[in-house]
Amino acid sequence: MNTSKAKLETVKAPSNIASPDEMLQYYKDMLLIRRFEEKAGQLYGMGLIGGFCHLYIGQEAVVVGVQSALKKGDTVITAYRDHGHMLATGMSANGVMAELTGRKGGYSKGKGGSMHMFSREKGFYGGHGIVGVTGPLGAGLAFAHKYRGDGGINCAYYGDGAANQGQIYEAYNMAALWKLPVLFIIENNKYGMGTSQTRHAAGELYKRGEAYGIPGEKINGMDVLVVRQAALKAVEYIRGGNGPMILEFSTYRYRGHSMSDPGKYRTKEEVEEMREHHDPIDTIRTVLTDTGKFTEDNFKQIEKEVKAVVNESAEFAQQSPEPDASELWTDVML
Amino acid sequence: MSIQILMPALSPTMTEGKLAKWVKNEGDAVKPGQVIAEIETDKATMEVEAVDEGILGKILVPAGTEGVAVNTPIAVLLEDGESAGDVAAPKAAPKAEAKTEAAPAPSCNPQSAPQPAVAAPAPEKEWTGATASVTVREALRDAMAEEMRRDGEVFVMGEEVAEYQGAYKVTQGLLQEFGDKRVIDTPITEYGFAGIATGAAFAGLKPIVEFMTWNFAMQAIDHVINSAAKTLYMAGGQLGCPIVFRGPNGAASRVGAQHSQCFASWYAHCPGLIVMAPWSAADAKGLLKAAIRNPNPVVFLENEMMYGQTFDIPADPDFILPIGKAKIERAGTDVTITAFSRMVGVALQAADKLAEQGISAEVINLRTLRPLDTETIIQSVKKTNRLVSVEEGWHYSGIGSEMAAIMMEKCFDDLDAPVVRVYGADVPMPYAANLEKLALPQANDIIAAAKKVAYAA
Structure with missing residues (x-):
């Protein structure tokens, strides 16, 4: 495998990369994340969600495409823009939304919040608020896969901003040295908070593994099928005992860094251009329509189903009581 | 059914704002994610996006209105087949904090608050049998070796712990007995390997991380505290971190300021950690065995000056000491x-x-x-x-x-x-x-x- 290969946005995945039904599922999975995040934004606006809330809107194709290439037993870890990853790993919308509202029915009983949720059952290891930690923590989860010989791999997600943290390179070094089964995934949404990549990163991010012998590719992260194709290839390489790999997905968040970001560091035209012409959900929908197998009714039905799940989660997240006061003192130690 | 669009809060502290501009007009179709209005707070101008699909039926708060309270209805969205005439007068704004009545929170005063720590320590058993004379260094090594024999998921990681046999020879012989899968030399990269070990502990393995000295662990303190100590709580009890961070702490001899600091109060400050500081060989062995078996993250502060000192310790192979007992x-x-x-x-x-x-x-x-x-x-x-x-x-x-x-x-x-x-x-x-x-x-x-x-x- 070449160590570094940039891919242009014009690259399309072969039509057999997924069956029409699988593609329809990706559409549904992405739509669920989109609608869930919109609802979260609404609940935030109503004061029902507090603190920081980082929405994944626009980036859906990355996690849905990567997840489609994984198998049961693999593990996932990410930073704080994490609601999409939770839903993609199969965590319940109710549990995630109730955590956002800080309620008893949340995944962390309301004690973690937006940035801190976990599900051992679904292989999801957070949800971390410190930028860059997912490099070593993900390599550590991969270390456990290798130690136990369970055949699993870890997907360690982080952003373009985190790619500048030193600990990422400490993790690269050991992961390569010990051939750990870890896929480093850079979700490059072009901005580390309000600082554009051109102002925060020298050189190309996907090439930063070269000195360690870690192959890297830059992939269009706005097309779920292209993401899937790249992830399938990377996962096969990693499962083959070759050590880590880096996939940099070029993606875009439509919303601010967090809810309280006025977004003055980029133009409205730039955001509009991505929304109108590169939206991952619109893109797969066009592909699905072109198969001739699905009609407007199919999409309406899915929209209805997704809306029902999201509305139920919002209802649950408001009805679930706040954690009991006694919970202040629990779960500090085992 | 029509949907009320409410004045949103766009930061944790916003209570009201100015409705600066309507981007959509009455009668316009809107889709989720589309910007419908702009609001201004004392800090910034922000966009309001539609959450639902429909027709903007009625604007309730005109552009330019100042001091609009969060959660005031600002417009009505119509769904398929509705007309503006169907829209009933808006209800009063719901309360921003739809919180349930909670019982009074327990006081933060430690005199009255329940303590979140581990259960009361068991009293130390009387060890009356034969004793053996060992150094603190050997006691630490024996504790690790015995626990590694007992549990295949315990492993040792750190700088020079394997081939070099330990910078201070504490891990002497472990590589020969357990092999390089379980006795792992790391590069000089404390932040990185502390994070890798913590990740492995999230997965349920039981790492023993040796820091050549605790002075160098300042590079890794983020993982010790933010990752290892806090995750159980942040996960609502779902995800523990059974890990031991150990190494010499405090002054050695003539090594200067950067190699001679005691970190006891730093780590003892943090909930979610167990912090131990052994003195004798018996402490070293009994406490380290207890630390390795404990499901929580443990900071184990040794002292280089003690490594060569000899003490009598119980020869009983089951010798172990309780945590939290002086x-x-x-x-x-x-x-x-x-x-x-x-x-x-x-x-x-x-x-x-x-x-x-x-x-x-x-x-x-x-x-x-x-x-x-x-x-x-x-x-x-x-x-x-x-x-x-x-x-x-x-x-x-x-x-x-x-x-x-x-x-x-x-x-x-x-x-x-x-x-x-x-x-x-x-x-x-x-x-x-x-x-x-x-x-x-x-x-x-x-x-x-x-x-x-x-x-x-």
């Missing part, structure tokens, strides 16, 4: 002296000298700094009515400060003298032999402190 190393009646790590030995020397002068000192080896065995200390002070706290590190916000606070809170009526703290000089550790000696607590300092509280000076 040990009265020498019973006495006139003054209580608390110490940990190497300072226990210095305190015992001081106690010998004090005995010659007719002062009976009770020396408590704290062993675990979090959770602290306050009961043993309190019971001792109830008897002696005097406390001297000894530590090698700096006094400011130190372990001795905590001792003084405990005495104020729990033993105010029992004290016959103010607590006296003995500690390292409040300076970076000097290199010159004479200055280094002056910077570290000596037996004479403890003797002077004991005499002061006993009004025998």
Whole structure:
């Protein structure tokens, strides 16, 4: 495998990369994340969600495409823009939304919040608020896969901003040295908070593994099928005992860094251009329509189903009581 | 059914704002994610996006309105087949905080609050059988080897732990017995390997991370605290972190400021961690075995000066010590002296000298700094009515400060003298032999402190 290969946005995945039904599922999975995040934004606006809330809107194709290439037993870890990853790993919308509202029915009983949720059952290891930690923590989860010989791999997600943290390179070094089964995934949404990549990163991010012998590719992260194709290839390489790999997905968040970001560091035209012409959900929908197998009714039905799940989660997240006061003192130690 | 669009809060602190502009007009179709209006707060101008699909039926708050409270209905969205005439007058804005009534939160005052720490420690068993003479270094090695034989998921990771046999030879022989899968040399990269070990512990493995010294672990303190100590709580109890971080702490000899710092109070400060500081070989072995078996993250503070010292320890292969239990190393009646790590030995020397002068000192080896065995200390002070706290590190916000606070809170009526703290000089550790000696607590300092509280000076 070449160590570094940039891919242009014009690259399309072969039509057999997924069956029409699988593609329809990706559409549904992405739509669920989109609608869930919109609802979260609404609940935030109503004061029902507090603190920081980082929405994944626009980036859906990355996690849905990567997840489609994984198998049961693999593990996932990410930073704080994490609601999409939770839903993609199969965590319940109710549990995630109730955590956002800080309620008893949340995944962390309301004690973690937006940035801190976990599900051992679904292989999801957070949800971390410190930028860059997912490099070593993900390599550590991969270390456990290798130690136990369970055949699993870890997907360690982080952003373009985190790619500048030193600990990422400490993790690269050991992961390569010990051939750990870890896929480093850079979700490059072009901005580390309000600082554009051109102002925060020298050189190309996907090439930063070269000195360690870690192959890297830059992939269009706005097309779920292209993401899937790249992830399938990377996962096969990693499962083959070759050590880590880096996939940099070029993606875009439509919303601010967090809810309280006025977004003055980029133009409205730039955001509009991505929304109108590169939206991952619109893109797969066009592909699905072109198969001739699905009609407007199919999409309406899915929209209805997704809306029902999201509305139920919002209802649950408001009805679930706040954690009991006694919970202040629990779960500090085992 | 029509949907009310409410004035959103766009930051954790926003309560009202100006509705600056409507981007969509009455009658316009809107889709989720589309910008419909702009609002201004004292900090910024922000966009309001539609959450639902429909027709903007009626604008309730015109552009330019100032001081619109969060959650006030600002417009009505119509769904398929509705007309603006169907829209009923808006209801009063719902309360921003739709919170359920909670019982009064427990006080943060530790006197009344339940303690989140581990269950009360089991009393230390009486070990009456044969004893063996071993160094602290061998005791630590034996503890790791025994636990690695017992549990295949325990492994050791750190700089020079394998081929070099340990920078201080603490891991001697482990590579030969357990192989390079379980005894792993790392690059010099504390932040990275502390994170990798913590990730492995999230997955359920039981890493023992050796820091060549705790001074270097400052590069890794983010993972020790933010990742290892806090995750169980942040996960609502779902995800623990069974890991031991160990290595020499405090002053060695003539290695200067960056290699001679005590981190006891740093880690003891943090909920979610167990912090231990052994003195003798028995402490080293019994506590390290307990640390490895414990499901929580443990910070294990050794002392390089102790590695070569020899002690008798129980030969019983099941020997283990309880976490959170101090040990009265020498019973006495006139003054209580608390110490940990190497300072226990210095305190015992001081106690010998004090005995010659007719002062009976009770020396408590704290062993675990979090959770602290306050009961043993309190019971001792109830008897002696005097406390001297000894530590090698700096006094400011130190372990001795905590001792003084405990005495104020729990033993105010029992004290016959103010607590006296003995500690390292409040300076970076000097290199010159004479200055280094002056910077570290000596037996004479403890003797002077004991005499002061006993009004025998």
